Amino acid sequence: MSNIEHINQTYMDMVRRKRLYGGIMLAVFVALMLAGFRTADARNAGSFIDGWHRFFDFPGEVLGEAAGKLVEFPAHFAQYAPSLLETINIAAASTLLGALGAVILSLLATRGMARWPRLIPVFRRVLDIMRAMPEIVIALVLIFVLGGGPVPAMIAIAFHTVGALGKLFSEVNENASLKPVEGLTSVGASWTQRMVLGVIPQVAPNYLSYALLRFEINIRASAILGFVGAGGIGYELKNAMTWGKGQYDEAAAIFLMLFVTIVVVDQLSSILRDRLTHGKKSNMIGAQA
Amino acid sequence: MLQITNLTKAFGDKRAVDNVTISAERPCMIGIIGASGAGKSTLLRMVNRLADPTEGQILFQDKNVTRLSGAAKREWQSQCAMIFQQFNLVPRMDVASNVLHGTLNRHSTLSTLFNLFPQADIHRAIEILERLGIAEHAAKRAEALSGGQQQRVAIARALMQDPSIILADEPIASLDPMNAQIVMQTLRRIHDEDGRLVIANLHTLDTARRYCDRVIGMRAGRVVFDGTPEQLTAGVARDIYGADDTFSEAATSTELGVLDAATQAASDERTPLYLP
Numbered sequence: 001m002s003n004i005e006h007i008n009q010t011y012m013d014m015v016r017r018k019r020l021y022g023g024i025m026l027a028v029f030v031a032l033m034l035a036g037f038r039t040a041d042a043r044n045a046g047s048f049i050d051g052w053h054r055f056f057d058f059p060g061e062v063l064g065e066a067a068g069k070l071v072e073f074p075a076h077f078a079q080y081a082p083s084l085l086e087t088i089n090i091a092a093a094s095t096l097l098g099a100l101g102a103v104i105l106s107l108l109a110t111r112g113m114a115r116w117p118r119l120i121p122v123f124r125r126v127l128d129i130m131r132a133m134p135e136i137v138i139a140l141v142l143i144f145v146l147g148g149g150p151v152p153a154m155i156a157i158a159f160h161t162v163g164a165l166g167k168l169f170s171e172v173n174e175n176a177s178l179k180p181v182e183g184l185t186s187v188g189a190s191w192t193q194r195m196v197l198g199v200i201p202q203v204a205p206n207y208l209s210y211a212l213l214r215f216e217i218n219i220r221a222s223a224i225l226g227f228v229g230a231g232g233i234g235y236e237l238k239n240a241m242t243w244g245k246g247q248y249d250e251a252a253a254i255f256l257m258l259f260v261t262i263v264v265v266d267q268l269s270s271i272l273r274d275r276l277t278h279g280k281k282s283n284m285i286g287a288q289a
Numbered sequence: 290m291l292q293i294t295n296l297t298k299a300f301g302d303k304r305a306v307d308n309v310t311i312s313a314e315r316p317c318m319i320g321i322i323g324a325s326g327a328g329k330s331t332l333l334r335m336v337n338r339l340a341d342p343t344e345g346q347i348l349f350q351d352k353n354v355t356r357l358s359g360a361a362k363r364e365w366q367s368q369c370a371m372i373f374q375q376f377n378l379v380p381r382m383d384v385a386s387n388v389l390h391g392t393l394n395r396h397s398t399l400s401t402l403f404n405l406f407p408q409a410d411i412h413r414a415i416e417i418l419e420r421l422g423i424a425e426h427a428a429k430r431a432e433a434l435s436g437g438q439q440q441r442v443a444i445a446r447a448l449m450q451d452p453s454i455i456l457a458d459e460p461i462a463s464l465d466p467m468n469a470q471i472v473m474q475t476l477r478r479i480h481d482e483d484g485r486l487v488i489a490n491l492h493t494l495d496t497a498r499r500y501c502d503r504v505i506g507m508r509a510g511r512v513v514f515d516g517t518p519e520q521l522t523a524g525v526a527r528d529i530y531g532a533d534d535t536f537s538e539a540a541t542s543t544e545l546g547v548l549d550a551a552t553q554a555a556s557d558e559r560t561p562l563y564l565p
Binding site for chain 2: 003004007010011012014015018019022
């Protein structure tokens with residue numbers, strides 16, 4: 001019986017220790033949040049307490065003005081459709097190119113799959129650098145060199161996308177089973193064959209959902225790049241918002257178009273992903289055994 | 290005690306469980322046998338309310354458990370413990386915490402989120418682990434244990450629930466013969482010592498024969514046999530599995546004792562193996 005008492009004792013000690021650590025962590029967390037908030041608020045020009053209730057003033061003004069001019073919305077939609085298309089095109093092209101680069105770099109940066117295992121740290125750092133560079137900085141440099149337009153924006157976003165998606169893809173790769181890869185090695189397959197035939201089928205659904213999420217992010221990014229002269233709907237939005245009085249209905253129409261685009265992409269992505277993971281619905285009959 | 294009446298579960302136009310009626314008057318150990326896809330798992334999952342029946346009802350002590358929802362349903366699930374083929378433990382949590390999960394229905398969500406269980410419960414969890422012979426692993430992560438040990442942790446979680454019924458869905462299908470024997474003996478002991486109703490899906494005939502008081506055979510969703518192990522003849526077993534005369538119980542046995550008999554039988558009537 002002394003044995004079980006001993007086990008009881010040691011386990012209770014462990015539980016108490018864990019609870020103590022947990023309690024300390026919670027207290028430190030709360031203290032840091034409070035202290036940090038006070039410091040940050042003191043550095044503000046105004047104050048959070050005085051200013052937060054004015055938060056909705058601007059959206060309220062935009063919506064109020066837009067509501068009065070609802071009849072003009074269809075005209076705005078027609079007017080801005082071409083620039084929305086340009087923005088979506090920039091995002092789509094950059095996501096596609098970025099994802100392709102990310103697939104290759106992520107496979108080279110994953111343990112157990114890399115072509116040159118010793119170079120894994122190098123490829124990881126390359127991904128880090130690409131991720132650390134903000135799109136807007138690359139875009140500004142490229143616009144300076146190449147002149148304004150959609151191409152610099154596309155290159156800038158693709159560059160950042162390689163870094164961001166490469167990191168996510170390599171995490172997906174780490175969770176893939178190496179058994180099919182071993183199977184393909186045993187029949188004498190080359191590295192490219194092993195990756196394309198053994199790894200990609202396993203990870204494709206996850207790749208796709210991350211890539212589509214990135215596509216949404218890139219639509220927004222390419223809209224923002226319009227502000228610095230990359231064209232697309234961002235340029236129109238900047239004009240609508242900064243020229244002030246009388247244009248808020250156009251800004252609201254552009255926001256609405258962006259919102260609808262994101263919703264459509266989101267819906268498309270879940271349908272596509274479902275197809276890829278479960279196969280077409282017609283193939284499913286009889287599979288439920 | 291437990292009355293299952295005309296229970297049916299349909300997936301599309303396929304009936305996984307078809308008009309099943311079973312009743313148990315007193316606690317006993319029931320083994321359900323049948324080929325894969327015969328509806329054994331679906332039946333147990335409906336009793337635990339992991340799956341909802343299409344038709345029919347389940348009465349436990351004259352309470353209709355198929356109608357329960359929300360908190361009442363969760364309360365029923367806490368009384369009706371389930372043991373799974375793949376153990377279904379939380380792999381990254383320690384063994385004792387996994388066992389303590391058996392009490393989740395009794396405690397507030399907030400306290401359990403911070404893993405704050407009363408000391409009495411912790412001591413009882415370790416007592417149960419001691420009873421199953423794995424108390425020394427209490428502080429280890431569940432994933433660090435072998436399959437047989439993990440299944441005993443799952444049984445400990447079930448016992449922690451202090452349930453009226455224990456359902457076991459293929460509890461030994463992923464275990465080697467030695468561990469399978471330990472787990473089956475443990476289930477039997479729980480029935481003998483605590484007098485709980487145990488219902489186990491089993492994939493081998495001899496296990497059902499050896500450990501159960503009553504055997505139910507299912508085929509294509511229907512109950513085709515319900516009787517004592519003695520009534521389960523080779524002919525009945527062939528009917529349950531839809532097998533022909535070449536079917537032999539010893540050929541699929543995982544029982545250690547059967548091994549000698551099986552090698553003998555195999556050398557007597559060795560069937561040649563043809564490759565396509």
